[in-house]
Amino acid sequence: MKIKYTLIKKEDNTKARLGKLETNYGTYDTPMFMPVGTRASVKGVSPKELHEINSGIILANTYHLWLRPGEDIVNKAGGLHKFMGYDGPILTDSGGFQVFSLARPKDITEEGVKFKSHIDGTKLFLTPEKSIEIQNKLDSDIAMSFDECIPYPATREYVEKSIERTIRWAKRGKDVFNNERQSLFGIVQGGEYEDLRKKCTEELVKIGFDGFSIGGTSVGENKETMYKMVEYSTKYLPEDKVRYLMGVGDPIDIIEGVIRGVDIFDCVLPTRIARHGNAFTKYGKINLKNAKFKEDFTPIEETCDCYACKNFTKAYIRHLVTVDEMFGSTLLSIHNLRFLIRLTEDLRECIKNNNILEYRDEFIKNYYHGEDYLNKKTKGQDD
RNA sequence: GUGGAAUUGGUGAAGUGGUUAACACGCUAGAUUGUGGCUCUAGUAUGCAAGGGUUCGAUCCCCUUAUUCCACC
Numbered sequence: 001m002k003i004k005y006t007l008i009k010k011e012d013n014t015k016a017r018l019g020k021l022e023t024n025y026g027t028y029d030t031p032m033f034m035p036v037g038t039r040a041s042v043k044g045v046s047p048k049e050l051h052e053i054n055s056g057i058i059l060a061n062t063y064h065l066w067l068r069p070g071e072d073i074v075n076k077a078g079g080l081h082k083f084m085g086y087d088g089p090i091l092t093d094s095g096g097f098q099v100f101s102l103a104r105p106k107d108i109t110e111e112g113v114k115f116k117s118h119i120d121g122t123k124l125f126l127t128p129e130k131s132i133e134i135q136n137k138l139d140s141d142i143a144m145s146f147d148e149c150i151p152y153p154a155t156r157e158y159v160e161k162s163i164e165r166t167i168r169w170a171k172r173g174k175d176v177f178n179n180e181r182q183s184l185f186g187i188v189q190g191g192e193y194e195d196l197r198k199k200c201t202e203e204l205v206k207i208g209f210d211g212f213s214i215g216g217t218s219v220g221e222n223k224e225t226m227y228k229m230v231e232y233s234t235k236y237l238p239e240d241k242v243r244y245l246m247g248v249g250d251p252i253d254i255i256e257g258v259i260r261g262v263d264i265f266d267c268v269l270p271t272r273i274a275r276h277g278n279a280f281t282k283y284g285k286i287n288l289k290n291a292k293f294k295e296d297f298t299p300i301e302e303t304c305d306c307y308a309c310k311n312f313t314k315a316y317i318r319h320l321v322t323v324d325e326m327f328g329s330t331l332l333s334i335h336n337l338r339f340l341i342r343l344t345e346d347l348r349e350c351i352k353n354n355n356i357l358e359y360r361d362e363f364i365k366n367y368y369h370g371e372d373y374l375n376k377k378t379k380g381q382d383d
Numbered sequence: 384g385u386g387g388a389a390u391u392g393g394u395g396a397a398g399u400g401g402u403u404a405a406c407a408c409g410c411u412a413g414a415u416u417g418u419g420g421c422u423c424u425a426g427u428a429u430g431c432a433a434g435g436g437u438u439c440g441a442u443c444c445c446c447u448u449a450u451u452c453c454a455c456c
Binding site for chain 2: 095
């Protein structure tokens with residue numbers, strides 16, 4: 001079946017929405033956070049553990065599975081769910097973002113994108129049709145259109161040309177789309193320009209999709225700019241379709257996204273920082289590698305209900321991280337994912353209670369301790 | 384006991400008679416947003432065993448001592 005979104009309630013003071021999403025594998029409440037499992041595995045976390053932290057949809061990636069093991073193998077295995085032993089909903093990203101990180105602007109043509117495999121340098125060519133064909137075979141529950149993730153900053157002229165192409169690509173993908181059980185999402189681009197975001201949104205709505213994503217954020221702009229990009233997108237999206245903000249997962253960005261009407265998020269941040277020894281906490285991100293945790297025999301968060309917090313101490317996890325034991329990454333991944341999922345659970349309560357702005361302010365006070373986070377770049381420090 | 388070799392930071396080590404003693408690991412911090420990458424960035428020596436000498440100047444040359452290793456009695 002196609003995915004079905006139902007809007008349950010809007011928050012009184014913001015655009016935040018409480019909703020439910022019916023999928024092939026159950027119904028889930030939104031706002032929700034989706035863990036990322038690029039290569040058909042959420043790094044370090046088993047499907048059983050995902051279930052235990054109350055995770056819903058997870059992500060997998062078209063580009064990566066195309067290269068290895070290949071969509072035909074996944075298809076022969078009976079589809080992605082059977083292949084990876086996951087009985088929850090799966091969304092596949094189109095490969096558009098990998099193009100953004102692997103290809104050069106000149107390699108992007110009307111037909112598709114030419115780029116080199118990150119594994120062995122093999123020349124590859126990905127088109128909207130090919131991306132959809134692969135996703136149809138992977139048999140995920142939600143497929144994404146193949147888009148161009150526009151770098152930041154980009155000139156208005158470039159963005160304008162790019163979204164026109166992204167719209168044509170979305171149409172081409174939809175035309176070849178062929179999987180009854182699968183849904184297809186369109187991706188809104190447009191950089192930081194409201195009129196271009198509006199135009200892109202309207203054109204995608206005309207083509208018709210089962211849900212919509214907001215793309216092109218978190219590519220080097222500061223947080224304030226990113227929030228504007230989100231606002232300029234949700235403003236023009238239909239209320240009866242789900243909205244997915246791609247790649248966003250810094251806790252505050254999830255809160256601000258929900259406030260602007262976003263329903264679902266995904267991000268590698270919780271699992272990546274976990275592998276680098278970091279944990280989200282209510283009072284800010286902590287680095288378990290820090291010497292100060294050597295003899296800290298308390299959990300990461302006393303109030304957290306995750307497996308890591310209920311059974312292990314910071315001193316132990318610090319030890320695992322220090323000696324590079326895999327289990328350390330697993331515990332931190334479980335905690336960080338649970339942290340974001342709990343955050344979305346809180347936000348859903350806030351929407352019911354109409355107090356999301358108070359929740360946000362309290363969160364910022366605890367998490368940033370007065371730090372000027374709004375001017376932080378969303379990607380490294382490329383100056 | 385005799386002969387030989389060695390002694391540089393927490394570790395393994397490079398190196399030169401003359402401004403800031405390589406590199407790696409470790410350690411200490413930081414980064415990380417549709418995941419190529421347990422990755423990236425930065426910091427980290429009471430001045431080179433101790434003492435004395437040669438020299439304008441020695442970690443690098445000489446002497447003594449200490450310690451370690453190898454070979455032979």
